[in-house]
Amino acid sequence: MANEMIILSGNSNRPLCEAIAAYLSVPLTKCQVRRFADMEVFVEIQENVRGEDAFIVQSTSFPTNDHLMELLIMTDALRRASARRITAVVPYFGYARQDRKPGPRTPISAKLVANLITRAGADRVLTVDLHAGQIQGFFDIPTDNLFSAPVIVRDIKERLDLSNVMVVSPDVGGVVRARALAKRIDAPLSIVDKRRERAGESEVMNIIGDVSGKSCILVDDIIDSGGTLCNAAEALLKNGAKEVYAYITHGVLSGGAVARVAASCLKELVVTDTIQATEAVRVAKNVRVISIAPLIGEAIGRTSKEESVSSLFD
Numbered sequence: 661m662a663n664e665m666i667i668l669s670g671n672s673n674r675p676l677c678e679a680i681a682a683y684l685s686v687p688l689t690k691c692q693v694r695r696f697a698d699m700e701v702f703v704e705i706q707e708n709v710r711g712e713d714a715f716i717v718q719s720t721s722f723p724t725n726d727h728l729m730e731l732l733i734m735t736d737a738l739r740r741a742s743a744r745r746i747t748a749v750v751p752y753f754g755y756a757r758q759d760r761k762p763g764p765r766t767p768i769s770a771k772l773v774a775n776l777i778t779r780a781g782a783d784r785v786l787t788v789d790l791h792a793g794q795i796q797g798f799f800d801i802p803t804d805n806l807f808s809a810p811v812i813v814r815d816i817k818e819r820l821d822l823s824n825v826m827v828v829s830p831d832v833g834g835v836v837r838a839r840a841l842a843k844r845i846d847a848p849l850s851i852v853d854k855r856r857e858r859a860g861e862s863e864v865m866n867i868i869g870d871v872s873g874k875s876c877i878l879v880d881d882i883i884d885s886g887g888t889l890c891n892a893a894e895a896l897l898k899n900g901a902k903e904v905y906a907y908i909t910h911g912v913l914s915g916g917a918v919a920r921v922a923a924s925c926l927k928e929l930v931v932t933d934t935i936q937a938t939e940a941v942r943v944a945k946n947v948r949v950i951s952i953a954p955l956i957g958e959a960i961g962r963t964s965k966e967e968s969v970s971s972l973f974d
């Protein structure tokens with residue numbers, strides 16, 4: 661007889677998947693995702709999945725293309741094994757930043773990846789803090805975009821004195837996200853406005869809002885090289901901020917980003933575990949990881965029972 665749900669893990673973030681499965685008290689379905697000698701991906705689901713409501717947990721994080729391919733092939737395997745419904749749980753949706761044509765003759769890769777996931781056989785998608793909400797429209801299947809805000813707000817409330825905080829968007833593009841957080845903790849909002857007045861001149865960081873004496877909280881969806889964040893933190897301190905924290909959903913942290921953060925003036929960078937922490941992240945003194953597993957687990961449980969997911973954020 662079919663279970664309520666089954667959960668399968670790709671190789672991108674097994675600890676997160678295990679934490680989600682533990683939250684739901686569901687054992688992970690046995691599934692091998694391995695490589696041939698030439699690095700082709702091979703998947704073998706080692707249990708009967710006929711008629712099951714299946715959830716594949718796989719972030720398309722570094723190495724992005726390998727993890728994407730694993731997700732597609734796992735989806736194909738489930739479909740051919742007659743799973744009743746397949747949900748691609750993609751906590752970090754790589755390629756999301758390529759959601760428009762930045763110039764002529766460039767692709768919209770986020771749309772292409774959405775097409776690939778759909779054509780592979782996914783019936784639904786569940787993701788977290790999409791780079792732009794409109795990317796949901798790239799999928800012609802139901803797509804739930806969860807917000808990390810409740811997890812982040814809880815952590816902020818536990819650790820910081822809310823009477824003196826200022827939420828800061830590190831760029832003009834992130835204002836909507838920062839404003840939403842500011843509203844949740846009833847804090848004022850400030851914006852870092854980067855400008856290059858003339859070609860060839862270096863960027864000037866103007867701070868919109870008075871940050872003097874404030875504990876600033878920078879919020880963003882992604883930290884990749886760390887440039888945006890570290891530069892914004894520096895500009896805030898120069899403008900009189902008391903200290904600067906950062907809460908970022910997806911710790912992409914490519915190349916030397918962790919070293920950059922460690923050497924920066926950021927008091928602490930907090931990221932969620934949508935992307936598995938590297939050793940560098942684990943040992944960094946001013947980086948902390950908070951788990952989003954209960955939120956994703958709750959959303960999976962509700963999806964399976966056909967209950968409301970949006971009410972998680974009321």
Ligand code: R5P
Nearest residue numbers: 881882883884885886887888
């Ligand atoms: C950009 O639109 C994103 O929201 C992030 O601000 C950006 O991806 C951060 O990149 P980096 O850490 O390389 O500056």
